[in-house]
Amino acid sequence: MIAYETNRDRWHQCKLVLLASVAAFLLLVGLPLASAQTQTLNVVLSPAASITTPASVSLSSSGTTFGNFISPSVNVQFYIRNSQASGGGSITVKAAEFTPTTGPKIASGNVTYVCSAASVGTACSGTQTLSTTVTTPVVTFGAASCTGTGCTGTSPQSVQLLFTLANNSQYKTGTYSATLTFTVSAT
Amino acid sequence: MKKSLLLFALLALALSPAAFAASTTSVTVAVGAEASISVGAATPLTEAGNFANYTGTTTFTYQIRTTPSTGTGSVSVKVTTDFAPTGGPSVASPAAGDSLTYSCTATGTSTPTACTGPITALTTAATNVLNVGADKHSTLAGDSGTVIWTLTNDPNYKVGSYTSVVTFTVAAA
Numbered sequence: 001m002i003a004y005e006t007n008r009d010r011w012h013q014c015k016l017v018l019l020a021s022v023a024a025f026l027l028l029v030g031l032p033l034a035s036a037q038t039q040t041l042n043v044v045l046s047p048a049a050s051i052t053t054p055a056s057v058s059l060s061s062s063g064t065t066f067g068n069f070i071s072p073s074v075n076v077q078f079y080i081r082n083s084q085a086s087g088g089g090s091i092t093v094k095a096a097e098f099t100p101t102t103g104p105k106i107a108s109g110n111v112t113y114v115c116s117a118a119s120v121g122t123a124c125s126g127t128q129t130l131s132t133t134v135t136t137p138v139v140t141f142g143a144a145s146c147t148g149t150g151c152t153g154t155s156p157q158s159v160q161l162l163f164t165l166a167n168n169s170q171y172k173t174g175t176y177s178a179t180l181t182f183t184v185s186a187t
Numbered sequence: 188m189k190k191s192l193l194l195f196a197l198l199a200l201a202l203s204p205a206a207f208a209a210s211t212t213s214v215t216v217a218v219g220a221e222a223s224i225s226v227g228a229a230t231p232l233t234e235a236g237n238f239a240n241y242t243g244t245t246t247f248t249y250q251i252r253t254t255p256s257t258g259t260g261s262v263s264v265k266v267t268t269d270f271a272p273t274g275g276p277s278v279a280s281p282a283a284g285d286s287l288t289y290s291c292t293a294t295g296t297s298t299p300t301a302c303t304g305p306i307t308a309l310t311t312a313a314t315n316v317l318n319v320g321a322d323k324h325s326t327l328a329g330d331s332g333t334v335i336w337t338l339t340n341d342p343n344y345k346v347g348s349y350t351s352v353v354t355f356t357v358a359a360a
Binding site: 175 | 204205206207208209211212213214215216217218219220222223250251252253254255322324325326327329
């Protein structure tokens with residue numbers, strides 16, 4: 001009985017010695033038990049912009065004979081991010097002529113528009129005449145324009161346009177279409 | 188490594204100083220046949236001498252656009268309110284041999300064909316002033332025409348001032 005207890009104690013003593021030896025070895029060889037490193041992430045945000053316009057807009061009679069054709073409010077949506085200090089940018093529009101060619105003519109100044117409710121930037125002022133040869137203004141952006149959390153305006157940003165087409169008796173009857181190209185730029 | 192990142196950032200800024208994007212919208216309009224007319228407020232009928240017929244001229248302008256091939260257009264008149272008060276001339280119930288008649292002139296880029304008078308004006312139906320054909324277009328300011336009225340000067344009419352209303356109608360198809 002006495003011999004049995006002595007063997008058991010010795011076995012425990014051996015385990016303790018073994019664990020202590022392993023710990024001492026690990027400390028001596030310098031194996032880390034925990035580690036941390038830092039990594040710097042850099043991102044370069046350049047000026048960026050995108051724009052979405054309705055696929056089509058129908059002009060309809062204003063209700064009086066030979067009254068102008070008018071559009072519903074055209075919602076132009078866009079995202080913009082430009083430079084903080086010296087940034088700028090704009091939204092402009094340019095048209096391709098109505099087809100077929102026997103009806104209204106953008107090149108003759110038949111189509112005008114007004115801009116309103118720009119959620120960021122400055123909407124065009126007064127009545128603008130749509131052109132097939134030059135771009136005409138819709139919105140002008142100042143520096144530090146942006147879209148999203150922390151930015152002035154909405155996300156996406158937007159501006160409203162109303163188009164007016166003069167109703168000239170010289171137009172032949174028929175259906176006429178023209179394509180407008182809206183361009184947004186950011187610097 | 189830090190220098191490489193800095194160079195990359197500077198290069199990226201140099202290569203993309205501006206951003207552009209575009210979107211297109213199709214604008215469509217349906218232009219139909221259309222017409223409008225403008226007539227002076229009143230036309231006085233006057234006599235040139237004793238018992239000479241009363242005459243007067245109404246000038247009007249009209250804008251018109253007719254459909255190619257099958258289109259037509261016209262201007263017509265109808266006496267919508269007979270002369271009043273009673274005792275004078277009447278369109279609806281004229282005395283024997285009396286009438287309100289008219290003749291027409293018309294000109295413009297719509298190349299109208301004016302009526303050839305005399306045509307007796309009616310309270311019961313519109314009567315023709317001019318016609319235009321298919322694919323005709325007035326000027327933006329409008330083409331013009333006249334209706335030259337002649338009213339019998341019947342001694343039976345009581346002395347007084349009499350007024351009627353004539354409605355001009357323009358149509359285009």
